Amino acid sequence: xxxxxxxxxxxxxxxxxxxxxxxxxxxxxxxxxxxxxxxxxxxxxxxxxxxxxxxxxxxxxxxxxxxxxxxxxxxxxxxxxxxxxxxxxxxxxxxxxxxxxxxxxxxxxxxxxxxxxxxxxxxxxxxxxxxxxxxxxxxxxxxxxxxxxxxxxxxxxxxxxxxxxxxxxxxxxxxxxxxxxxxxxxxxxxxxxxxxxxxxxxxxxxxxxxxxxxxxxxxxxxxxxxxxx
Numbered sequence: 235x236x237x238x239x240x241x242x243x244x245x246x247x248x249x250x251x252x253x254x255x256x257x258x259x260x261x262x263x264x265x266x267x268x269x270x271x272x273x274x275x276x277x278x279x280x281x282x283x284x285x286x287x288x289x290x291x292x293x294x295x296x297x298x299x300x301x302x303x304x305x306x307x308x309x310x311x312x313x314x315x316x317x318x319x320x321x322x323x324x325x326x327x328x329x330x331x332x333x334x335x336x337x338x339x340x341x342x343x344x345x346x347x348x349x350x351x352x353x354x355x356x357x358x359x360x361x362x363x364x365x366x367x368x369x370x371x372x373x374x375x376x377x378x379x380x381x382x383x384x385x386x387x388x389x390x391x392x393x394x395x396x397x398x399x400x401x402x403x404x405x406x407x408x409x410x411x412x413x414x415x416x417x418x419x420x421x422x423x424x425x426x427x428x429x430x431x432x433x434x435x436x437x438x439x440x441x442x443x444x445x446x447x448x449x450x451x452x453x454x455x456x457x458x459x460x461x462x463x
Contacts (some may be wrong), residue, residue, distance in 0.1 A: 235313065237332065238306045239265045241285070242298035243319035247275040249432035253317070254283040256325035261332065266305060267319065270298040276319075296402030303394070311391045320431035322356065323386040327426050331388040334422050341393040341419040344411070345386035350425035357428055364448055368408050371455050378415035383407045383451070386426055393419055404450025412458045 239262045243250055254265055267280040268288045281287045290301040299316065306314070313335060317323045323345070334340040347357055348365060369380040385407060396417060401409040414421050 235336070236309065236311045237262050237313045237315060238309070238311045239315045239317065239325075239328070240299055240302040240306070241265065241267045241280075241317055241319045242270055242295055242302075243267055243272060243276050243280070244270040244293075244298075245272050245274045245276060246319040246432075247272075247279050249321040250276055250285075250319045251279045251283045252321050252432075253319055253323075253325055254280060254285050258326060258328055261329060262315065264306070264309075266302045268298040268302045270294070292402075294403040294406075296399060296406040299406065300399070300402070307391075313388055313390055314394055315388045317386045318431075322429055322431040324427045324429070327386075328388075330424050330426065331386070334424065335388060335390060338422075339420060340422050342389045342410070342414045342421045343387060344380060344382060344421070344423045345384050345426035346380075346382040346423040347384045347386075347426060347428040348381040349423065351427045353427075353429040356430045360448075364451060368451050368455060372408075372412060372415060375455075375459060376412065376415040378411075378421060380411055380421075381423060383411065384426070384428075389414075401450075401454050404447040405454030408451050409454050409458065412455065416458070 239257055257265055265285040267285040268290050269277045271291050271293055277287045288301050288305055290298045315328055315331060317325060331343045331345055334343050365382050368383055373379050397410060397413045399409060
């Protein structure tokens with residue numbers, strides 16, 4: 235089974251090496267780091283730790299990940315694993331994400347930070363509120379219960395291709411969950427641990443970042459109410 239780990243990274247030179255080192259390489263055949271216009275040593279560090287490094291100049295979480303997916307798609311992957319490059323996730327828990335897919339036939343598995351153990355200060359109040367609001371709206375409109383929009387997740391490549399992702403910035407994770415719900419995918423969550431990231435968050439670490447993320451997520455939800463698929 236071909237499993238690829240995809241990591242978008244913007245100026246994560248302090249953390250990216252540790253993230254790569256913690257990924258269980260007996261399960262993951264290739265780690266792909268997509269530098270989203272980094273101006274520090276993210277790319278050099280990632281390469282030194284054994285990752286394939288790509289560069290995407292267009293800013294946006296989705297732009298970075300789609301660059302990585304375009305690269306791995308020619309290798310006939312079975313499962314894609316997504317995680318952040320700031321060491322807030324625990325890459326060693328990747329087997330927990332894979333288990334429901336491999337053993338129970340699930341299509342999409344979300345690592346729920348809300349349900350798992352959290353280091354104090356790791357999941358900020360604005361992130362908690364945003365998760366609650368977005369997942370409540372998904373339950374209200376599409377009848378599927380999630381507790382988190384966490385970036386640590388796994389999906390079969392075949393099902394990912396059915397999603398036809400469009401949102402390239404803050405709404406990437408919520409768009410994936412909404413489209414999976416609308417298409418009737420087999421979705422589940424598992425509790426995952428979560429720790430304080432290395433460095434300041436580009437999203438929830440500032441008021442401006444939090445507002446942009448919140449607006450982007452809500453925009454994606456309400457556009458999905460009237461869009462196809």
